Amino acid sequence: MYLLLLLAPIIFLWYSTVDIYNRNPMMLENRVAAFTMGLLFILFLTDYAQQLIPYEYIFELNAYLKYPITFLSGGASLILHKVFTRKYKLMSYRSTIILASVPFLTYMIYLCWKGPTYFFHSVAVEGRWTMEQPKQTLFICLTLLIIISILNNYLAIRAWFKSSARFDKKRFTILLRSNIIYLSALLVFTSVTLILSGFISMPIPSTFPILPTLVWGITIRFMMVNSDFLPSSKRKYEVLYNISPVPIILLDRYAFIREANPSAEEMFGFDHGALENISFGNFLLDIDRMVFLDNYLTHFPNIRWYGKELTVQGSDGETKTILIDMDSMAENGEPYGLAIIRDITKRKEVEEHTAYLAHHDILTGLPNRMFFRTELEASLGQEHVIHEFAAILLIDLDRFKMINDTLGHQSGDEALKVVTARFRNCVYPEDMLARIGGDEFTVLIRKVSEYSNIIQLADRLLEAIQAPVTLQERDFFISASVGISVFPTDGQTADILIKNADIAMYHAKSNGGNQYQFYSKKLNATIKQEIEMENSLRRALDRNEFVLHYQPQIDISSGRIIGAEALLRWDSPEYGRVSPLDFISLAERTNLILSIGRWVIEEACREAKGWEVRGWTSLLVSVNVSVKQFMQPEFIGMIKTILQETGLQ
Structure with a gap:
């Protein structure tokens, strides 16, 4: 029965070794931890074999395998602590490896030089137990492991004080706790061994002194699983899954939700875990629901979608536009559809608003x-x-x-x-x-x-x-x-x-x-003609095509000319003599009347000045001015300027 019980720690240590390594083979922490756990597995396997092999082989088994593994596992624990605390550079790797090798090398040097009898008296058989009889020299070598344990605690404590990140503080607290548990277990088991062997003379199984290392291994394993003490590639994806702002859901073959991360639960308005076992089709609007379920159920598990746009409705009745990317995956041999959802409602609103503004x-x-x-x-x-x-x-x-x-x-x-x-x-x-x-x-x-x-x-x-x-x-x-x-x-x-x-x-x-x-076509011809006339009218000033005719104003009683009215005429090369009735209204509509009106006033003033020089000092000249010209703020200033330039009184 006892031998069957000894298989339990062996199986546990083997499973822990494989599990720690497989969690993230690329990480140094995992490789060193798996190596240390593997040494403990060999240690307990050797102790188990000690109870099964013939008596004459036990002495060599202990001397050449069990205790070398014991010293190696102690040194491996120091290297493991160095790896955990390496970013704080408390000790170089060279120094760590040298110190970790001291117990093993010391034991092996004396073993090769003095032989097994330097460390052991013999192997005793007491009842069903076979156990080695160590000498004082072995206990001296074992004290080196205590020094290793002290160094482990030193590294953990120094790293705890140097760390500022909450995550690092937690890791080093866990590391210190495991070391304290190990030392406490070592103290308890040593005390019990001394009591049972010294005072009661009760036979002590060879497994009993190494049980503290099992306690340490169990502690490391427990903390790895429950406290994320060792890196795990799977755990990284779990963390990403849980903290991802992007909703992620896992659908079965019938499009029922089997898993949903917190972001998906928040988007659909459900409490934690309440989204599971609900058909994803329940959240889709009628047209999208029929199309989605038809495509999903028809092609499952060979589904691979990218950027499929759907409209969903959450528990609060609010509709949202989503883009869904989906691919198939298997878990425990069962196919699933893994969907990543992006809420593009706001983006669609911005696009629609932008399109609205553009149109x-x-x-x-x-x-x-x-x-x-x-x-x-x-x-x-x-x-x-x-x-x-x-x-x-x-x-x-x-x-x-x-x-x-x-x-x-x-x-x-x-x-x-x-x-x-x-x-x-x-x-x-x-x-x-x-x-x-x-x-x-x-x-x-x-x-x-x-x-x-x-x-x-x-x-x-x-x-x-x-x-x-x-x-x-x-x-x-x-x-x-x-x-x-x-x-x-x-x-x-x-x-x-x-x-x-x-x-x-x-x-x-x-x-x-x-x-x-x-x-109408006739209207089009009229407009074309008017446009052509407008173009000619715009060039008329530059071509000096305008001319003023003066209609005299006569005093009937005396027959004397007392004034003249300036009348504008247009002699166009294209249209000949153009009546004012045909071009004045066009000039008004196109605002050309402003420049033409200025020319008329300037020309009339120059002519009047010429008459004045020739003795016609009392002659008044009148000019027709457009209403648009009168409404110009600079009209009065323009008149003053023209009078000054022409010298007309």
């Missing part, structure tokens, strides 16, 4: 020019039934610049918001209202079968802004010019339709605004 006007919330053009192209690409067409209405607010100039851009923005709200009420949900510029809006009618429907919408838009807009406690009346182009009559592409609607809008504005105008 919408920030002030009004309406689609912007780019979005409108994209939708227009998509609408043109759709099939339209017979007698069905699309149309766009381009709206430009009349005299809106006056609000910005008078009240500032903030009030102008408020006016745009009011106009936007009114336009929204005019447009059907299936159509699209957009803001494409400062005071420009567009409406896309995706499908319409009657021109009357377009006219009705244009009338509603114009009527909607007839009511005054109150800004800074003042009422402002806003009107609009609307240009309309129709697909496919007025163009086959988005760009052409927008351009033609712009031409129609320009014509509506030229005719006084507050009206709509359909695009």
